[in-house]
Amino acid sequence: MPNAIAEQALTTPEALRPWIAGVRTLSVSAAEQADRPFVRLPAAVTKVVLRVGADGRRDVFVSGPRVRASYHEGKAHLHCVELGLAPGTIRPLLGVPAAELVGRVVPLEDLPGALPRRLAAGLRRLDPREAVPRLAETLPELLSAAVDPARTTLLRAGVDALSVRPDRAPAQVREVARELSVSERQLRNLFSDGVGVSPKHYARIDRVRTVVTRAGHAPWSQLAAATGYFDQSHMTSDFRALMGVPPRSYVTGRLPALTPCRSEPRP
Secondary structure, X not given: OOOOOEEEEEOXXXXXXXXXXXXXXXXXXXXXXXXXXXXXXOXXXXXXXXXXXXXXXXXXXXXXXXXXXXXXXXXXXXXXXXEEEOOOOHHHHHOOOHXXXXXXXXXHHHOOOHHHXXXXXXXXXXXXXXXXXXXXXXXXXXXXXXXXXXXHHHHHHXXXXXXXXXXXXXXXXXXXXXXXXXXXXXXXXXXXHHOOOOHHHHHHHHHHHHHHHHOOOOOHHHHHHHOOOOOHHHHHHHHHHHHOOOHHHHHOOOOOOOEOXXXXXXX
């Protein structure tokens, strides 16, 4: 399996939990990754990233959802803090629907409105260790009046129902729409605006990421059942479509051709 960049999940302060789905740090040095490929997994999440390069330069950018994996060569030393935005937070914070950010990496200050520029200017001045405490002080006040609570609650219920959990497989899209008393079209619109991808594609991404995480810990047929696939062949087909290789090839390191790494970090 490809080697991952060193990463650490941080505790999200209570004040940020309505807006931030997760916080983590990532670091890599040229020595560690010179001959190690790494993968950007598909991800149905938008992130605000504070990156510090080897020269000390700080950049703040937004990394939108990715619908397929990509494979890259090693990269130079860097350190990052990533803030995963909770579903429904993207438009109030960044001024655009999540669907406009799919597959894009955008400097935060380039997004419309005063809030992204203000946020970028504030984060750029901070040491990465200071970013989360400072946001806990300022972000709730900025967003509390901008988020539609009813719409956000509905969206997050849909996200939860379509996600793999340890005690259950994800529901089908039509079942989720019926349970939430909305049409499938309304559910798609909610996901487009607040997540960036359709409910169906969200579920595909979540399942494939779960397969990546659990690969090697259970037989493939059991893993397929636990993640909501009809059978192992359907899991393999979905995995190949999003990851570029079948599960066995990924686990054993038989990867697609690597591309040179761009400057943004690996989500």
